[in-house]
Amino acid sequence: MAKSKFTDEDDLLLAELGVEIEVKKAPKRTAKEERIIAGFEEIQRFFEENSRPPLHGEDRDIFERIYATRLDSIRANKEAVTLIQDMDHQGLLVADNQVTETQATYDTDDELLEALGVNTPQEGDVNFLKHVKTRAEVRAAEEIATRTFCEDFETFAPMFELIQKELKSGIRDSLLIPKNVQKLPEVKQGDWFILFGQKTYIANFSKEKKFGYDNNDYRLRVIYDNKTESDLLLRSLQKALERDEGSRRIIDHGAGPLFSNTQEDGDFESGIIYVLQSRSEFPYIKDNHQVIHKIGVTNDSVERRISSAKDDPTFLMAEVEIVAQYQLFNINRTKLEALLHRFFEDAKLSVTIIDRFGKPIVPREWFLVPLSVIDEVVEKLKDGCLSDYRYDTKSAKVVEI
Structure with missing residues (x-):
């Protein structure tokens, strides 16, 4: 007999007040119902972690494909929907969260594997062995079973x-x-x-x-x-x-030799890393011009690139001096420039320049970095070990991570 949550004295008092005590019994679930509930709870966890329902597709993780197929099956089964609709606080059963327009159902593991593109032989087929898994099933099972939550x-x-x-x-x-x-x-x-x-x-x-x-x-x-x-x-x-x-x-991109100062047979010229110093009269820049450098990459002549520097906010509206150049071969210029700028991100110069039209401009690609450090970074790029280092702004040195 199910026990009440009240004590005997509570029961007597409630009885005197004419309050009938209804003791609710926990509903007994069949093995199939327990399996449906447990399966839906896994889908809910996926939704919480990814902020979306699971999707089908060859490019999807095998877990997600299983959850998507399972959700299709639940949506198409009226008994399953009735069983878990009170649990569905995320709205996974409503039309707005439908995964596909055509819903699939499955009653066995074989049907689920087939829905995932893993064909299983039927009894009577030459390849059928009762109670023995096919290699396709073993591979699918291994990929699923070996995945666990990373603590x-x-x-x-x-x-x-x-x-x-x-x-x-x-x-x-x-x-x-x-x-x-x-x-x-x-x-x-x-x-x-x-x-x-x-x-x-x-x-x-x-x-x-x-x-x-x-x-x-x-x-x-x-x-x-x-x-x-x-x-x-x-x-x-x-x-x-x-x-x-x-x-x-x-x-x-820093995992191997990226460029060289000399061209080898079979190489093609890709561009130049250039390092500039500014001749700006802006007080802060003038006082620190020895450690303020623009780092860029171009496939053009650097001299031609800087010919109109005094009218260009990119160059701080002032003449510049070329202090270093490095020839590139077989390299993606855009990606290399992004790598260099990312490496010196914490040392980026923050200054606003007024262009000749009176518009404020914040130039990029200028950094508070000594030239000797830039040379060192170039060498580490050549050696393919730059990813093991970072730039420390306090000491103005390249330090090992």
Whole structure:
């Protein structure tokens, strides 16, 4: 018999007052109903983390594709809708949040896998083995099962945010991973990829070769931008990168030799990094002109570029002097300039110049940086190690991160 939340004395008092006590029994759920509720709660967590319902698509994470298919099935099932409609505080069941115009339903795992593009043989087929999973099912199950919530994601969150900023600014780029080649994609600890639309970080690489069917594989710790992680085998990740037609490798433009002062056979001239000092009579600039430099990149003659400096607010409406030039070969000028400006961001000069039409202008590309530091940064760019350093404005030095 279900117990009341009141004590015996409370029950007697309420009875004397003529108040009937109704004891509510918790509804008994079937296994199917419990499964529907648990599945819908996972969809709700996805909505809370991403501020949108899950979507279909080959470029989506396999978790999201499962949630989208599951949500379609729930919406199309009147009994399921009735069961969970009181839980739907996010409006996932209403028309405004429909994922697709055509809704799909599934009653078995096989139907779900088929909806995700994983075909499973039926009984009677040559490839059918009862109680034995197909390789397609095993791969799909492995990709799902090995993903878990990353408990220490706050440690990696700043890295993902920085990668996004650097991709947007051009400091980093993403290159499509070649498909249908003899060699699987190379993967190392610290590498970044875009896999099924998600930024993916290789956080750890096992040191022992004791994994896989031949005990000759590495175990990885892989972190994804949706706050999950997996412990895939190296070969499993490599094959996933091969299967995903849109997989990309995220590269750092400072990861290798970017330019040279001499031209090698096969190189083509791309432009010049130039460093200028101003001859402005503006008091602050005049007093500090030895450490105030404009850093730019051009594919034109620097002399021609600065020929009208005294009439151009970009050059502080004054004559300038060229104090350094570095010839570039085989380089993207725009992205290199963005990288340099990002490196010296904290030392950017903040000054307002009035142009010849009386309009206030805030020039960019001017920095409070000694020429010796710029030379040092150029050398580190050549060596491919600039990403290991930062500019410290207090000491006016390049320091190791």
